[in-house]
Amino acid sequence: MTDFARLQSKFTTLRSNKAFELFVVIVIISSALLVGAKTYELSPLAVTMVVWLDRLITVFFLIEISIRFLGEENKKDFFKNPWNIFDTLIVTISLIPIDNTDMALVARLVRVFRVLRMVSVIPELRLLLNSLIKAMPQLGYVILLMFIIFYIYAAIGSTLFEDINPELWGDITISLLTLFRVMTFEDWTDVMYETMTVYKLSWIYYLTFIFFTAFAFLNMVIGIVVNVLDEEHAKVRKQAAIDAHEPTITDLQQQLEEIKLLLKQQTK
Template identity: 65%
Template sequence: MKASELQTRFERIRANKTFEIFVISVIIISALLVGAKTYDMPQGFASVTRITDWFISAFFLLEILIRFLGEKRKRHFFKNFWNWFDTLIVVISMIPADSTDLAVIGRLVRVFRVLRMISIIPELRILLVSLVKALPQLGYVMLLMFIIFYIYAAIGSTLFENINATLWGDITISMLTLFRVMTFEDWTDVMYETMAVYPLSWLYYLTFIFFTAFAFLNMVIGIVVGVMEQENAAARKEAAAENNEPTLDDIMMELKALRHTVEQLSSTEKTK
């Protein structure tokens, strides 16, 4: 068989949806297998899981090899971050999980094999990339939220320390208590305790919840959704470029050019 024919076959296997679904299924089975090992199992079942784990590791190694051989330009394979990620996870997961020294490392890496679904499923990649790209903007929101936490914690520690030192003893404990309030974990118990001494202390809690649970969390969601829309648009544009399909910008440019041509023709007719 010629090298070009072999290359074409590997490309077809790599692009095959059935093969992709099968890989995802093996990843899920691998994750379930790791979870099953946390239970006490009979010796026979433990041997089956050990053999199955080695078969899964061998399959992942074969899958990486197929993707590498299916790449037209082999040098470009490792220019992709996700290819590096998958290869690293697969190679490290070959560490024997039952050896005395490397057992913990081997088992932990097998847990992380489920993260390979991110590299396999494009939608998950977009979600993760959007979250990472949103981090710089989220940093300023987190900084502002920390300032609000710090101010309210200082006020709470000053006013409520004598009521309950366990919850308001110092500013760090007060910030933990405020985090409990923000997540609505029995926050009314905390509020009613202080209201017994300060009847208007409900204003303290309601304003804090408004700033954190409502305003800031909605800002975080808005930033992530905005970045996600940009990533989806970029992915659609890249897919259109690979398939030689016209994008919305190309269509708009063509419509403008057509409109300009029609205007020129109409002005020429009027001159005549």
């Protein structure tokens, strides 16, 4: 084994080490705390310490991404993973100096986004985000239907309640914002009681709207996300079984069919 191969093997072992992953998470959290600390009025000494800690964290991220890259047997496979590309971009842009440059604002914003590296480091967070992304096509239809309901109720509300309070029901766009306030239960009873002084049965308008949006559609969204999350968990378990060379349910079913076929042949 060559020296490079031994070094690559050490890097591979290190990047999969749980203690190393935990340390990376701690550094990411520290990076997030530094971003928050910069929003306060700090003494000159504290500012200097924050700047040096930020530089140390940037250097550590550069070393960490290098270890992950060098520990990959096939370097092309490293960039096939979108999370590796995301981490590389974040680390690369973090190297931009943040003082006295035109890119200072961009560099500061990227340092905020370094907190998102928690998602790429923790598999459970990646699974949640991937499930949410895969659920988006199905969620799109629910959102479209919800918008139709919003639009219908906004048109009705603008027509009926415009004279009562033009600030809330003056046109359809303002009515949409008012209905969003109702859906999120932000002092919605004040809006309802105001219209009930003129239309005593207007409570039906609000209660039916809340039923459709806050209850029915919200449960549909939760159901879709949970269903996709269960499918992703099943895929992960299946892949883990394949990697561990453990028989899956499909394999057991195939083996059972083969045994049944052999028994039938022996019976004949």
